[in-house]
Amino acid sequence: MRRILTLLLLFNVVRSSEAITGGVVNLRPKQIINSVGIGDRFGGIGTSSDESDHFKLLAADGDSLLVGARNAVYNLSLSTLSVNHKIDWKPPAEHIEECIMKGKSKTDCQNYIRVLARKSAGVSLVCGTHAFSPKCREYTVTEFGIRNTRQFDGQGISPYDPKHNSSALYVPGTNQLFVATVTDFVGNDALIYRKTIDETPSSKSAANIRTQSYDARVLNAPNFVATFAYKEHVYFWFREIASEAIDNNEEPQIYARVARVCKNDKGGARPANERWTSYLKARLNCSLPSGSSPFYFNELKAVSDPIDAGNNNHVVYTVFSTPDSDVRMSAVCKFSMKKIREEFDNGTFKHQNNAQSMWMAFNRNEVPKPRPGSCSPDSTKLPENTVSFILHHPLLHRPIPSVAAPLLVEGADRADLTQITVLPRVRAVGGHNYDILFIGTSDGKVLKVVEVDGNATVIQSATVFQRGVPIVNLLTTKESVVIVSADEIASLPVHNCAQQTSCSKCVQLQDPHCAWDSSIARCVHGGSWTGDQFIQNMVFGQSEQCPEGIIVREVFDDNESEAQPEAVSRSGYPKEHSTITVVLVAAVASLISLIIGAFIGIRVNRWAATSEPHRSASSTSGSDYDSFGRARLTRHDSLTTATKVDHGFVPQSKQSVDATSLVMSINATHHPMSMSQHGSGINTPSRDKNAIVTSINQNTLPRDYKVKKVYL
Helix, strand or coil, X not given: CHXXXXXXXXXXXXXXXXXXXXXXXXXXXXXXXXXXXXXXXEECCCCCHHHCCCCEEEEEECCEEEEEEECEEEEEECCCCCEEEEEECCCCHHHHHHHHHCXXXXXXXXCEEEEEEEEECCEEEEEECCXXXXXXXXXXXXXXXXXXXXXXXXXXXCXXXXXXXXXXXXXXXXXXXXXXXXXXXXXXXXXXXXXXXXXXXXXXXXXCEECCCCCCCCCCCCEEEEEEEECCEEEEEEEEXXXXXXXXXXXXXXXXXXXXXXXXXXXXXXXXXXXXXXXXXXXXXXXXXXXXXXXXXXXEEEECCCEEEECCEEEEEEEXXXXXXXXXXXXXXXXXXXXXXXXXXXXXXXXXCCCCCCEEECCHHHCCCCCCCCCCCCHHHCXXXXXXXXXXXXXXXXXXXXXXXXXXXXXXXXXXXXXXXEEEEEECCCCCEEEEEEEEECCCEEEEEEEECCEEEEEEEEECCCCCCCCCEEEECCCEEEEECCCEEEEEECCCHHHCCCHHHHHHCCCCCEEEECCCCEEEECCCCCCCCEECCCCCCCCCCCCCCCCCCEEECCCCCCEEECCECCCCCECCCCHHHHHHXXXXXXXXXXXXXXXXXXXXXXXXXXXXXXXXXXXXXXXXXCCCCCECCCCCCCCCCXXXXXXXXXXCCCCCCCHXXXXXXXXXXXXXXXXXXXXXXXXXXXXXXXXXXXXXXXXXXXXXXXXXXXXX
């Protein structure tokens, strides 16, 4: 019984896990590529973790790739990763010594370039950590080379620590820099900041605006992930400690956020002239449905640029994870910019009366007008109650949901997903366009994923770096994907069509880049796909046009070098079976086996206990019934019949009658068998009890004898 209870508990746990994961996790790639040492490569001076370059991809301009590193900025050729130009910028020795005296390591007390902006032709703004004393410079290209023409304080623009997560965006039209970082040595004062970059130190400009200092309602220990401009706003994506949420153990919870400000925000009237009047933020909801309590991925890790989705809308692909624990999972979710804008424009604000009260939705009728957070031609003229309201109520009440359930979920036995970039609108053979996702992992791999009708297919898994280091940046062009780790940069082709040598395997990739060319019998990459010789099927990954026809799909396991056949459903299409599904089936099978075994054991023990005291009496009698009136199966019983019968019991008379033989003598043709219309089973024949009794009465039994059912 204890084993049965244990299995029942396991069944409930597995069933809950199955509901959480939606039945399919850890999608297996169609092909596995070992790209270590392949393609163009660039490595800096770093030879160990103590001398890391901390590469950061800052910008791509034409054929140039601008990379921030330790004491240097590299201008690399995008096509070959060769060095076009290099700017060296090392802190003075006295700054390094001062940094070390403050408790930082010599490795951290270098100048790691974190911000770069192309102000105009030949003029670039470069900012770095500068031994935990951020500095910025303007470099100008002259006939004598690249020269430093200006240096100023970089506080609030560059982070102090090279490992701190920050982001920046330069808007050329207004000469303004929008930054999300920290502005103090210990990293406690986080801010979202707009600074106007002057052509000369004495020129006048618009006020520099920032979020309130040390206000947990606005920013609470954030880790900034991405920043981009979209229409009249600038959007900031980050994760932070949620002021509105504390778990049952009174521990802080991390939530994913998106915030926005108006580009033309001038601040409020004094004394709020240096504060945002348009800053709003909302929670992002990337979760798996699981009954009344969804399974949330709360920690935002990476965000793509907005991708055109048609109908005047754009979508953003994001990477989420669960908090650090023994069961850590990652997911990819998609968000609609149209839905985000609608929530910011019309959503309800969240409100807390005091520090001990619950957070609730603010009464819409009490929200001042014009609506707080909306863009104004001149924000300095906004009413005081509108400006004051946004300072105290920056959070929206409703989370912004993803477009659908996560496209991809990686379980605890897989590496974390770390970065994402999108190659949009790749044209397939049929003329449809598909978004291709390239997703970096924490063990140096890049997954190539395509979304078809809302479902994700992992086309390829490529191992890029031998040491299994995390991917920190990704960039795609039409022909290549650039992969950045802390100490190495690689450039690989966006497709590996030639790896497949048969039509069926080429089609199985479901890669819009690849199709089988029947005229030359090769898996090829094409752009226009003109002609009718190309075979491709993006939906099912199978085609009857292949010479070998439709075959069972083969996929590669992460730890195997050979293809493993995958299960095929009755409809002929492949089915995915997760580890949880296998465990569930095994648990249910074990549970059923134990129940059946226990039932049989109980019946056998009961039969043995009741028959043992009467063995002599029953064995000496020639009757077909034992002393308890239970009918015995004798040589007269037809054991080959498929019909189940009820044995009639009558008291023994002087003339012994084999009642079992009488019942079994019924003509079997009265009960024909028919095949079920719903499956392959056989219908149980019907039993006419009146016919059985009549058959008995037509033999030697008296008509007034009662018939009693006895079960074996």
